[in-house]
Amino acid sequence: MSTGTNTIWVRRPTAPPAGDVSAPTFRLERPLTGLTIGLRTDRAWRSWQLIASVWEEYLRRDGAQTIAVETGAQIGQPASGDRKQIDEFAGQVDAAIVGLGTCGSCTTFTIKDAVTVEEHEKPVVAIVCEEFTVHAHNVARHVGHSDMNVLVLPYPLEARPTEELQQIARDYYPKVLELLGVTV
Amino acid sequence: MTLASERVEIPADALLQYELSLENHWGDGVPMLPATDDAVGALLAASPYPADHVVCVLPPVNGVATVELVAINAAMAGVEPAAFGLVLAALEAISEPEWNAFGLTTTTSSVFPMLIVNGPCRDDLGIDYRASCMGGAGGRGSMTIGRAVALCLRNIGGQRAGETTKSVFGQPARFGFCIGEWEERSPWPSLAQRRGFAADDDVVTVHGGKGTFPMADIHNDDPRDLLYLIAKSIAYPLANMYLGNVENGEVVVAFNPMWAERFGVAFPDADDLAAYLQTNAWQPIDLWPETNAELLRNRGRVDGHGRVHLVERPDQIVPIVCGGLGSLHAIALPSFGESTMQSKRVVRSS
Numbered sequence: 440m441s442t443g444t445n446t447i448w449v450r451r452p453t454a455p456p457a458g459d460v461s462a463p464t465f466r467l468e469r470p471l472t473g474l475t476i477g478l479r480t481d482r483a484w485r486s487w488q489l490i491a492s493v494w495e496e497y498l499r500r501d502g503a504q505t506i507a508v509e510t511g512a513q514i515g516q517p518a519s520g521d522r523k524q525i526d527e528f529a530g531q532v533d534a535a536i537v538g539l540g541t542c543g544s545c546t547t548f549t550i551k552d553a554v555t556v557e558e559h560e561k562p563v564v565a566i567v568c569e570e571f572t573v574h575a576h577n578v579a580r581h582v583g584h585s586d587m588n589v590l591v592l593p594y595p596l597e598a599r600p601t602e603e604l605q606q607i608a609r610d611y612y613p614k615v616l617e618l619l620g621v622t623v
Numbered sequence: 624m625t626l627a628s629e630r631v632e633i634p635a636d637a638l639l640q641y642e643l644s645l646e647n648h649w650g651d652g653v654p655m656l657p658a659t660d661d662a663v664g665a666l667l668a669a670s671p672y673p674a675d676h677v678v679c680v681l682p683p684v685n686g687v688a689t690v691e692l693v694a695i696n697a698a699m700a701g702v703e704p705a706a707f708g709l710v711l712a713a714l715e716a717i718s719e720p721e722w723n724a725f726g727l728t729t730t731t732s733s734v735f736p737m738l739i740v741n742g743p744c745r746d747d748l749g750i751d752y753r754a755s756c757m758g759g760a761g762g763r764g765s766m767t768i769g770r771a772v773a774l775c776l777r778n779i780g781g782q783r784a785g786e787t788t789k790s791v792f793g794q795p796a797r798f799g800f801c802i803g804e805w806e807e808r809s810p811w812p813s814l815a816q817r818r819g820f821a822a823d824d825d826v827v828t829v830h831g832g833k834g835t836f837p838m839a840d841i842h843n844d845d846p847r848d849l850l851y852l853i854a855k856s857i858a859y860p861l862a863n864m865y866l867g868n869v870e871n872g873e874v875v876v877a878f879n880p881m882w883a884e885r886f887g888v889a890f891p892d893a894d895d896l897a898a899y900l901q902t903n904a905w906q907p908i909d910l911w912p913e914t915n916a917e918l919l920r921n922r923g924r925v926d927g928h929g930r931v932h933l934v935e936r937p938d939q940i941v942p943i944v945c946g947g948l949g950s951l952h953a954i955a956l957p958s959f960g961e962s963t964m965q966s967k968r969v970v971r972s973s
Contacts, residue, residue, distance in 0.1 A: 445636075449658045450695045451629040452649050452778040454686030482922075483866070513726045513961035515871045543789030544726035544961070547683075551725075570789075574729065577787055581685045 461585035462554075465562040466620025467534055472502035476619075477532035479525065479552055480539070482511040486596035486604055487539035487566070493608035494536065494615065506532055513548060525552045529559040534619045538566030541596060546571040550578040550587070557584055564618040568594035588618040624664050626674065628691055633657065649778060651770070651798055655699040662698040667691065669704035670711065671972040678711055679718030682725040683788065684781030688714060692779055693771075700771035700799075706748045706764050708969040709801075709827050710771045713738050716829040716965035717772070723962045727831050728782055732863065733794040734959040736776075737832035738769055738801040739875070739943060741815035742825035744969065745803040752803030754947030757835055757877075757954060758795065769799025794834050802945055808880035809944035810887025817893060818966045825969040830875050830941075831962035833863065836955040846889040849882065850896070853953055854903035857940075858933040860910055863960040869924060869935040872958035876900070877943050881950035886942075898937040905930040 467474065476498050478491045488509075495505045508528045512518040529535065537553040540546030549565050556563035565587060567575040572591050579587040592611060596604065633643055640657060644650040656662065667674050667690065674691040681688050690711070697710050717724050717736055727734050740750045749762035756765070782788045790797075806813040815826035838856045843849055857874050864872055878886060890896035908916050908925045924931050934940060941964070946952065 445634065446632050447635045447657055447659060448630050449633055450626060450660070450663055450691075451631050452658060452692065452695045452699060452774065454681075454684070454688070454692060454779045454781070456684075512868050512871065514721050514723045514963055515868070517868050517870070518961075543730035543732070544723075546789075547725050547729045573786065574789055577683065578729070581683060 460583050462557055462583055464586050465560055467562050468620050469622055471621050474533040475504045477528050477535035478507045479537040480509045481545055482509050484539045489604050490608040493605055494612055497612050525555050529556040534562040536564055540567030540571045540575050546575050547578050550575055554582055554584050562619045564588040564590050564615055566590050568592050570594040590614055590618055626691055656701050658695040658698040663694045665704050666694040666697055666707045669707045669972055671970045678714050681780030682728050686779040686781055688779045693775055696774040696778055697771040700774055701767040702771045706768055708971055709768050712827040712967040712969045713772045713829055716967045719965040721963040722965045727959060727962055728788055731789045731791045732959055733790055733792050734831045734833050735796045736772055737796055737830045737956055739828045740803045741813045744825040750803035752805045752945045756802045756945050765801045769801030773799045804943045805880055805945045810883055811893035814943050826966050828964055828966040830956055830964040831959045832956035836957050838953045839951055841951055846885045850899055851903050854900045857955045858904040858906050860906055864933050864958055867960040872960040872962055873939045873941050873964050874958050875941045875956040877945050877954045879946040879950055879952055880944055883944040893942060896942055897940045900940045901934055901937040904933040
């Protein structure tokens with residue numbers, strides 16, 4: 440397919456970019472009292488378990504009920520169980536907090552599980568660490584949920600003292616409520 | 624033949640082509656061949672599927688891998704038409720849900736698709752299975768098929784180091800990893816046969832491997848002793864399989880033909896050999912510091928004897944035979960854990 444001595448024609452090897460479509464997001468637009476808020480943790484991350492436990496305590500303090508689920512698998516029977524549990528969880532809660540994205544694949548599965556909550560037309564916030572922010576938004580965009588709420592925590596969380604993690608939990612709690620659309 | 628992909632005018636000069644590929648992020652940093660219509664057409668002519676057939680959707684960006692797009696990338700890698708079916712089979716395997724492509728293409732781990740080929744095509748296509756088969760032998764099939772799959776993951780799946788793929792170190796296999804099994808020197812049925820395929824099928828098995836983990840011994844000729852040491856070696860305390868679920872993932876263990884012959888005498892059945900390896904692939908819970916040990920105990924990973932097994936079942940340890948006749952060495956391809964190897968028969972055009 441030569442067009443001359445200095446150039447040739449080739450075919451572009453890249454796939455066309457995915458359309459930037461986004462599924463709707465949802466907001467509570469009401470106070471926490473009487474609501475059921477879900478917390479999804481991942482058994483891999485003890486720092487996140489601690490932060491989630493602080494938030495769970497605050498949510499109860501502020502009048503909400505909470506449901507906590509823990510995931511830990513990406514394939515096989517354990518993963519089937521995890522995804523079924525997330526689907527049931529999404530059906531039970533009024534809104535959910537889903538984390539933690541602090542590695543490549545766990546960020547991917549954090550976003551996927553947050554998508555499940557949005558598919559139930561519930562408000563959700565995906566929790567990721569700073570290093571994985573772009574990746575989280577990329578995954579959300581590639582699965583058609585570009586506008587998903589993503590809350591970015593400092594990175595790394597691992598190896599921080601308990602007191603510091605508790606302070607991070609305190610500092611970021613108001614932002615979680617804001618992203619879920621909780622009103623005073 | 625009418626192609627749907629965009630035509631791009633590029634310099635005819637090879638060095639300028641290389642520089643353009645770097646600028647456009649079309650490659651892996653190594654010079655490539657131009658995907659001319661003639662080159663792409665030759666591959667499509669060897670495909671059992673039409674150009675617009677969708678092979679799979681590749682993460683992380685969910686790019687649609689049509690046969691045509693795969694052929695373009697295969698042409699750039701230098702795949703010969705007779706080998707194109709192996710590229711398609713590998714991509715089909717990768718896209719099986721239990722291979723967990725979304726997880727493996729985005730993880731911080733070094734894991735990447737490692738292709739193991741069985742069947743009569745190995746010699747014709749230059750699939751390396753003898754000396755230096757895991758790097759350096761330079762067979763065209765091994766070098767181009769693995770690279771074509773890697774290019775598809777980049778150009779169709781959108782893998783970009785540090786952006787869409789978070790792999791902390793990467794690994795040499797990200798340039799492409801494709802080996803054959805030296806079936807003729809194996810005392811056991813081939814990997815493909817053990818996975819239900821016929822001896823005359825050409826089969827590609829894709830393993831999510833974290834790297835090549837070398838083992839060596841010159842002191843002990845007893846097959847059980849050697850296998851015991853191999854089992855202990857693959858059960859290293861920071862293996863991924865101690866992080867996740869004991870029932871997921873496989874470790875591939877490549878034996879050189881000399882050792883394989885010795886092991887075959889002690890274990891004529893490959894399942895028995897795998898069972899022996901699984902039985903001995905454990906470490907004492909006391910090996911781990913208390914923080915790790917507590918987690919392993921909480922996850923039920925410690926048996927009544929204080930042992931923490933690497934894997935739950937014998938079929939999670941997968942022996943293959945390849946490599947040179949220099950003996951002395953084995954290589955493990957450690958698992959990501961959350962991935963199950965997949966095999967696909969190569970479909971030829973009729």
